Amino acid sequence: MGARKGRAIFLKAFPQGMPTPDLFEIRDYEAPEPKDGELQIRAVWMSVDPYMRGRMRPDIKSYIPPFTLDKPLDGGVVGQVIASRHPDFAEGDYVVGFEGGWRDYATVQGAGVQKVFPALAPLSAFLGVLGMPGLTAWSGLTQILKPKEGETLFVSGAAGAVGSLVCQLGKLKGLRVVGSAGSPEKCAWLEKEAGVDVAVNYKDHKDAAALTKALAKAAPNGVDCYFENVGGMHLEAALNCINNRARIALCGLISMYNLTAPEPGPSNLVNLLARSALMQGFIVSIYVDLAPQFAGEVAPLLAQGKIKFRESVYDGLERAPEAFMGLFKGENFGKAVVRIGPDEA
Ligand SMILES: NC(=O)c1ccc[n+]([C@@H]2O[C@H](COP(=O)([O-])OP(=O)(O)OC[C@H]3O[C@@H](n4cnc5c(N)ncnc54)[C@H](OP(=O)(O)O)[C@@H]3O)[C@@H](O)[C@H]2O)c1
Structure with a gap:
């Protein structure tokens, strides 16, 4: 047991607008x-x-402290224990945690990780469909939207890690599901593989008015539930189509994350009032106590093939910045994950 030498990714400076490759640097890093x-x-x-x-x-x-330039970037990781000073973990165990990513070797709190088992699902799935994005999808749907059979659910970012699970859980609950995504391939997968009723390529629609028309056509009975991952014209279009007592789960606003100046809010917020609708934001950590319930429901569906998931795999720690930047260009199809080392040592 001792410190372990490897590499880690650091930020050289904070991005202004869209992150660029020159801001990231791979350096030697020793896990204590x-x-x-x-x-x-x-x-x-x-x-x-x-x-x-x-x-x-x-x-x-x-809700979470910012990164600093003197420490590696951080985030979710699945790793194999190589040294343990926690009674619940032994060398060779696989664990998932929210901290310790962006590096070859990490030293983490045993209390902050959970064991995962390769026999249950591919290890990478514990960062996606069975991990934080999966819990996000399941909690937004079951705790905020609370859909009733026969209702219409609209999901933006529908071909991503969170959105693709929301769509499929929605179908399993007997909903009409409309998804929006940014390429014909993603839309084809949503309709043919994920079973959504209509997938809309938002890039075919230049503004909120055009997207509203497409959404109104895809959801002829209006939208009862909206799972919001994107913001901007998506939120405006959804608000144009909501029914009385609609629910909106405000999960993410990815179209706004790289803006250098705030964008004006939707011009039609009055529809929330006029339709007696609810919009609730959430951070998945508030539902962490429900993780066993989520896993108990979703893991069997996955094992039975009733839920499908896709991953965009980037090989090598050095490709992590590319994987990250790709999220904002729609380069990932399903969960973006980076393979740092072999499953078995
Ligand atoms: N509240 C929470 O606790 C929580 C937890 C996890 C995730 N989230 C949020 O959930 C959303 C989805 O996260 P994820 O991990 O599942 O990511 P993801 O959907 O797998 O990846 C991001 C996708 O967003 C789309 N996108 C990027 N920029 C866009 C833009 N300007 N306009 C429209 N779409 C754009 C791209 O797909 P297209 O090809 O379709 O453009 C891209 O593939 C994000 O907003 C994220 O912040 C929230």
């Missing part, structure tokens, strides 16, 4: 020797997630 209660892990998979962009804004107070 674990103290009591800690584990040292060899990273196998790491996650890139849109929320990380928010941590690159040191000027804005948020």
